[in-house]
Amino acid sequence: MKKYLSIMSAGILASCGGSNEKATTSQNPLLQKSDLQYQAPRFDLIKDEHFKPAFDQGLKTHDAEIEKIANNTEAPTFANTILAIETSGEDLNRATIIFGNLTGANTNPTLQKIEEEYAPIFSAHSDKLYLNSKIYQRIKALDLSLLKGEDLRLTEYYLQQFEMAGANLDDAAKEKVKKINEELATLSTQYTNKLLVARKNATVYYDNANELDGLSAGDIDAAKAKATEEGKAGKYAIGIINTTQQPPLMTMKNRAAREKLFTASWTRAEKNDDGDTRSILEKLASLRLQKAQLMGKASFAEWKIQDQMAKTPEAAMGLLAQIAAPAVARAKTEAKDIQALIDAQKGGFALEPWDWDYYAEQVRKAKYDLDESQVRPYFEVKTVLEKGVFFAAEQMYGITFKVRTDLPLYHPDVVAYEVFDKDGSSMAIYYLDFYTRDNKNGGAWMNNFVNQSHYLKQKPVIVNVFNFAKPTGTNPSLISFDDVTTMFHEFGHTLHGLFANQQYVSLSGTAVPRDYVEFPSQINEHAALDPVVLKNYAIHFQTKEVIPQTLIDKIMKATSFNQGYAITELLAAATLDMTWHMATNQSQLKPTLEFEQEALAKYGLLVPQVPTRYHTPYFAHIWGGGYSAGYYAYTWSKTLDYNVYDWFKANGGMTRENCDKFRTHILSVGNSTDLNKAFEDLVGHKMEVAPYLRNAGLQ
16 A cells, blocks of 8 residues: 655644735635535646645645644643644645645656655655644643543654654754755655656567467557557557566566566666666665664664554564565475476476466466466456455445546546445545556555544545556456455555544544554455355456356465465565665665665575565665555564454454454554554454464465
8 A cells, every 4th residue: 555645634724825825725726625525636626737836825824833833822732732733734735645646646747846846845844843842842741641532642643753753852953854854855756756767668568479479369459559659569568567576477478578578677777777766765775874863763664663563673573584484485395396397398497587477377277277367357357346345345344335427537547436334324435546557656555535534524535546457449457366356455445444433634544553554454355255255256257157166266275375485575575675774874775786685685585586576776665655664564464464364264254243343443443542452352362473374374
């Protein structure tokens, strides 16, 4: 999931400025609440030129609100300090949330230029609040014993945020932190924009269809159409997604063509061109270490993880290590099986990363009689959504969906839905953006356009963004079962946002620690293989026949297949992230490729045939996506997930009754309570590693 950091939660527009300024405000759709249901964005009115004036006015308004809080002569209270902070910056928040999603999902040169211009401005503005000594002292003066419930939780939250930002530093240190924050914001934005260039530049062109032998006719037609669109008629174009391995590698028979695609993916951001990210990420790592040490911490990871479930880098790395050893051992066994197949076929070569998916698929077929080409025809994108994801949500939680054709959209590919709770009441607006575009960031994510808050009388407005191939002509968008799982995963984040039931935005829905936020979405992945759900959505796009039980049995048996590889590549990425951010001395931050090689070797994760899921130069999660010192969160959350999944199985499965308990204890509490306690109240014990190893087939 990708969440954009907004400057502040929703609030009240301060009265300032003359008549011309008011006129400008009234003409700018970003500077007023949308009149659409639940304040859904007015994409029909919002234009690129609205963002800069909205940012400028929003910054000015919020500055005034911050000053008013800081200079209040009344004794500090929850209302005049904490609640005042929480409800400030409404216009700025609205504009930055919409801007963040557009720059991620539908950007253009104008928006990219604005993004780079305002990144340091927003950083400096955030520091005006969180490094404000007067406001910090007001928070510290509050008597926590007089507060309870969400009021107490919100106060503790802001106290921690101010202290993590450096509000308790002396003035000289604060100035250094401010400067570093501005540089970090600028560099992170530059990194993201460079990576978009790198991804586009890495598109692979093939001269003839024979090189693509093994791909479906629809995929080959799509590759031909893409090349033609890009001015290379007669050629075939394969675009790059954000991960190291690329989906076509699973079926491409031509080894040279596979190597060409893999190499383009691996080297995309290290070509000494306008898409090379290395110098930027090295500066980011250095500045993050400087910032952490100004905060009195040994490393950036130590500073960053203090408000997470893990609390310390050592705890995070400890969990990764417990899983890494059996995962690598399994991956090496899998590599031997694949090499044996290559040798049996008289291949005459040693297994390389670009061979893994192709031959692993053959091993899977031999072991489980399961062929990906047999499965894909049953997974058409819209059918998976409506008869799978939505059907499961109705079975598990009673919620239903209705297409809304009257709401404006930010791109023609986007679809809008209204969501209804189990009692029939309307609860949210939900947007879905399925298809890949050159101006869209790679990956998949969930984001809120409007956050739930009882205090502000707001219901959620949510978007899920994916990067699936768009249908061409009569060819539908068919996806792999991994992609199906991604759909259920991202919708799990949506459920977390839909069921939010908090007073305050800062505690609402997915506003939880990074190593907890993936847990609810991972639980929802299990619904994809629920027998009733699977038979409802796995429908052959041509024959309209439901997937046969024999094929379901094969899928179920093969769920532990290739897990050594899958888990090792994930742990390699998480370890890389943590190693970059556990540095305690600048001398430890070596050139990118050298650093990566040494880090993976040190932790036993340098397996030649199993490349890290994200190579450092294009590891967008940690250099541009907010997951710095946090990619371990997927593994931490997955461990929580497997603990809860065992609880589901022990209590009769994902029934309505059990899902209602999950909604009560997990999905609806946001960050309004002690999350360790919420987890333990549900399953009856602390998090254990054994369920992960067992469910992942590593024991």
